[in-house]
Amino acid sequence: MKKFLAALALLSCAASADYENHAKTPLLLETLRDDYGFSPADLDVVKNALKDAKKLPKLIEKELNNKEAPKPKPEEIANFLPDWNDYQPIHIYPKNISNGLAYLKENAAWFAKAEAEFGVPPTVVAAIMGVETKYGTYTGKFRVLDALTTQGFDHPRRSPFFFSELTEFFAFARDANRPPADLLGSYAGAMGFAQFMPSNYRWLALDYDGDGDRDLWSAADAIGSIAHYLTRYDPKRAWHRGEPLIVPATVADSLKPEVPRNGKAADQRVGALLKAGVKPAVPLPDDAPVGFIELRRGASREYWLALPNFYAVFTYNPRIFYAMAVTQLANELAAAQAAELTASSIK
Numbered sequence: 001m002k003k004f005l006a007a008l009a010l011l012s013c014a015a016s017a018d019y020e021n022h023a024k025t026p027l028l029l030e031t032l033r034d035d036y037g038f039s040p041a042d043l044d045v046v047k048n049a050l051k052d053a054k055k056l057p058k059l060i061e062k063e064l065n066n067k068e069a070p071k072p073k074p075e076e077i078a079n080f081l082p083d084w085n086d087y088q089p090i091h092i093y094p095k096n097i098s099n100g101l102a103y104l105k106e107n108a109a110w111f112a113k114a115e116a117e118f119g120v121p122p123t124v125v126a127a128i129m130g131v132e133t134k135y136g137t138y139t140g141k142f143r144v145l146d147a148l149t150t151q152g153f154d155h156p157r158r159s160p161f162f163f164s165e166l167t168e169f170f171a172f173a174r175d176a177n178r179p180p181a182d183l184l185g186s187y188a189g190a191m192g193f194a195q196f197m198p199s200n201y202r203w204l205a206l207d208y209d210g211d212g213d214r215d216l217w218s219a220a221d222a223i224g225s226i227a228h229y230l231t232r233y234d235p236k237r238a239w240h241r242g243e244p245l246i247v248p249a250t251v252a253d254s255l256k257p258e259v260p261r262n263g264k265a266a267d268q269r270v271g272a273l274l275k276a277g278v279k280p281a282v283p284l285p286d287d288a289p290v291g292f293i294e295l296r297r298g299a300s301r302e303y304w305l306a307l308p309n310f311y312a313v314f315t316y317n318p319r320i321f322y323a324m325a326v327t328q329l330a331n332e333l334a335a336a337q338a339a340e341l342t343a344s345s346i347k
Contacts, residue, residue: 017054017055017149017150020047020050020051024153028046028167029047032167036167036174038170042174045174045180046170046180049170052145052181053150054143055149055150055154056146056147057154059146059147059187060150060151060155060156062187063155063187063188082296083297084295084296085297087321088328091329096130096329097329097333097336099130100123100126100336101333101340103126103130104123104126104337106219107219110208111125111126113208114223114224114227114228118231119231119239119240119241119242120226120230120239121334123331123334123337124313124326124330125223125226125227126330126333127333128194128226128313129193129222129223129226130329131322131329132190132193132195133192133193133194133195136217136222139192139195140184140186140187140191140195142185143181143185144180144183144184144185144189144198145181147186147187147188148165148169151189152166162189164199165189165197166189166198168197168198169189169198171198172198176213191216191217193217193218193219193222194216196216196229200229201214204229206221206225206228207221208221208224230313230315230316233316234312238312239312240307240308240309243307244307244309245306245309245310246304246305246306246324246327247280247282247304247305248303248304248305249278249279249280249281249304250279250281251277251279251303252277252279253277256276256277261291261293261294262292262320263292264311265291266290266291266306266310266311267291268289268292269286269287269288270284270286270287273290273292273305278303278305289307289308290305290306290307291305291306291310292305292306293305293306293320293324295324306323310323
């Protein structure tokens with residue numbers, strides 16, 4: 001009954017669309033023909049898909065109200081800082097940790113291969129999957145075709161980005177020999193256990209198990225592809241083998257409000273922050289690049305120094321809450337592994 005009601009609700013919010021004759025469609029077809037080598041037969045597949053595509057305005061609403069970037073109320077705009085206590089429980093909870101521990105065991109060989117090749121710890125790769133898809137158990141219920149046509153043609157702010165991804169999606173579907181209407185993903189058009197957007201799927205997905213198919217709906221390919229992504233997506237923010245992600249910090253009462261915090265890069269130095277009244281929980285070199293993170297937890301504040309690997313995770317989703325959720329889930333998974341190892345050594 002719940003699935004029926006959900007499907008009914010989705011249909012009720014679908015609007016009629018004539019994407020085959022949309023003003024942007026000629027540009028899409030021209031780009032696919034000229035830049036991606038689409039044949040007339042390939043373009044016919046695209047036209048038929050656009051004819052079938054549904055306009056789902058609710059997907060635009062979901063994108064505009066992303067939980068990782070909460071919006072302030074009008075009266076809060078001047079001093080708005082979202083509450084980490086509201087977001088953390090979405091991903092950091094006992095069941096997600098225990099499921100992650102089981103997933104690490106089930107796929108230990110693939111995680112070990114990815115760590116040896118790319119230097120990304122299994123717990124970090126697993127944490128990304130735990131945040132994105134709960135280890136592949138929820139990869140999205142929307143047709144990627146509908147998600148990307150709706151947002152690529154009709155999004156009020158990010159239409160160029162989603163239009164580009166729609167183009168990449170049709171290229172992906174052609175190259176993978178998959179009917180465009182058959183692929184399901186997120187409200188933003190991300191696919192598979194790893195939730196890659198089509199452009200990243202085409203660029204960074206790996207056939208990690210060697211079966212001839214880059215299938216991000218499989219554990220092996222998703223694990224290898226996530227590790228590959230973190231080392232390849234942005235060379236300036238690539239994963240640093242053997243380094244942590246964050247270090248707890250405390251601040252002096254004299255800390256000035258103008259000290260930069262919650263930025264998008266490790267563009268500060270430990271020495272400068274020490275002079276400003278920020279003290280890391282463990283010693284760090286004065287010239288170490290870091291970002292200064294402030295989280296609100298109810299009426300209190302929590303502080304961290306984010307190291308370059310935190311911003312490698314940031315390339316996956318450039319929001320503080322997202323990167324912190326991945327970081328803390330990875331730490332919880334590592335702690336659970338250590339606890340199991342200790343318990344087994346005692347027996």
